[in-house]
Amino acid sequence: MEPNKPFIHPSYYPGETPEAEHPLSLYMSVWILLFVLSAFSYMVDYMNVEGYLRAFLITIFAFLKAGLVVGVFMHMAWERMALIYAITLPPLFLLALVGILSVDGAFIYYIRDLFMSVTAS
Amino acid sequence: MSNTALNQASDAALVPDNLKGLVADWSSDVQTFKVRWSKAMMWIFLVSDTFIFGSFLSSYMAVRLTTTAPWPDTSTVFALHVGGTEVPLLLIAIMTFILISSSGTMAMGVTAAYKKQRVRTGVLISLTALFGLAFVGMQAFEWTKLIVEEGIRPWENPYGAHQFGGFFFMITGFHGLHVSIGVIYLSTVAWRVFAGRYDRLDDYQIVEVMGLYWHFVDLVWIFIFAFFYLW
Numbered sequence: 062m063e064p065n066k067p068f069i070h071p072s073y074y075p076g077e078t079p080e081a082e083h084p085l086s087l088y089m090s091v092w093i094l095l096f097v098l099s100a101f102s103y104m105v106d107y108m109n110v111e112g113y114l115r116a117f118l119i120t121i122f123a124f125l126k127a128g129l130v131v132g133v134f135m136h137m138a139w140e141r142m143a144l145i146y147a148i149t150l151p152p153l154f155l156l157a158l159v160g161i162l163s164v165d166g167a168f169i170y171y172i173r174d175l176f177m178s179v180t181a182s
Numbered sequence: 183m184s185n186t187a188l189n190q191a192s193d194a195a196l197v198p199d200n201l202k203g204l205v206a207d208w209s210s211d212v213q214t215f216k217v218r219w220s221k222a223m224m225w226i227f228l229v230s231d232t233f234i235f236g237s238f239l240s241s242y243m244a245v246r247l248t249t250t251a252p253w254p255d256t257s258t259v260f261a262l263h264v265g266g267t268e269v270p271l272l273l274i275a276i277m278t279f280i281l282i283s284s285s286g287t288m289a290m291g292v293t294a295a296y297k298k299q300r301v302r303t304g305v306l307i308s309l310t311a312l313f314g315l316a317f318v319g320m321q322a323f324e325w326t327k328l329i330v331e332e333g334i335r336p337w338e339n340p341y342g343a344h345q346f347g348g349f350f351f352m353i354t355g356f357h358g359l360h361v362s363i364g365v366i367y368l369s370t371v372a373w374r375v376f377a378g379r380y381d382r383l384d385d386y387q388i389v390e391v392m393g394l395y396w397h398f399v400d401l402v403w404i405f406i407f408a409f410f411y412l413w
Binding site for chain 2: 083085088089091092095096099102103105106107115116119120122123126127130131133134135136140141142143144146147148151152155158159162163165166167169170173174177
């Protein structure tokens with residue numbers, strides 16, 4: 062073993078995809094797509110889209126961009142399923158948190174509205 | 183199970199990449215992640231970071247639902263005067279484009295690192311660090327404007343629900359801290375790339391692992407931009 066080189070066991074990354082396979086044009090098109098999607102979400106605000114359509118569009122654009130960044134820029138699309146699921150499934154618990162907190166938040170708003178009469182008139 | 187069988191089971195090429203492979207990877211006393219630990223640990227760190235930002239944004243949602251006072255209108259709070267007209271969210275839009283550009287240069291830097299192109303990798307990482315520095319600078323400008331000119335404080339603000347300030351400073355502040363740490367991280371690695379450290383090791387893996395961190399910072403901003411500034 063040469064002193065300068067760290068020892069890397071051959072079984073460390075036998076399944077890793079050689080990254081040279083990804084052409085630069087793939088990154089370029091994802092990059093442009095991210096710009097376009099950001100421009101779209103900005104336009105939602107600029108053109109004063111309101112209500113559920115606004116919420117829907119903003120969320121869709123955000124998750125599309127997130128998918129592109131994680132999938133291509135972070136190479137998740139080329140990882141093995143064991144890693145993909147270990148990373149992407151746990152954050153789904155946040156959906157449960159969001160669900161519980163939105164029920165709770167609506168209830169607190171109702172109570173405040175009822176007793177503090179801040180918005181009552 | 184014999185040693186040979188163990189070695190075979192840990193060889194990714196011999197384990198199918200489907201549900202059966204998923205079970206095999208997680209059992210049988212073999213190494214689960216067939217990537218190097220630096221990469222696996224960075225991913226696990228990023229999952230924990232996802233929960234931090236996820237909790238921030240969830241609590242922001244929970245509190246915003248409860249306020250009887252109207253939530254401040256972000257497109258006017260964060261508007262900029264350009265030639266006498268108010269352009270809504272202009273600075274935030276520029277910051278978004280800067281961070282996306284930095285993600286692009288980072289991705290190209292990682293590609294160059296795979297090919298072990300020393301100068302190209304170093305230049306692209308340095309460019310990424312400069313974009314990050316520009317982002318932090320603009321955030322400092324934004325904070326100064328909001329604190330000094332608009333009188334926004336964590337406990338009160340003149341635009342509506344008082345909870346706005348607390349969440350704004352906490353969420354963007356924590357993200358800004360991530361960008362600042364990322365700039366230090368990028369500069370350190372860029373320095374080492376130029377110094378030829380990874381050529382001597384014949385190993386550019388660190389650049390890829392750092393790329394994961396930097397893309398995550400961009401990823402978090404995508405959600406802050408959507409849910410805090412635009413919603």
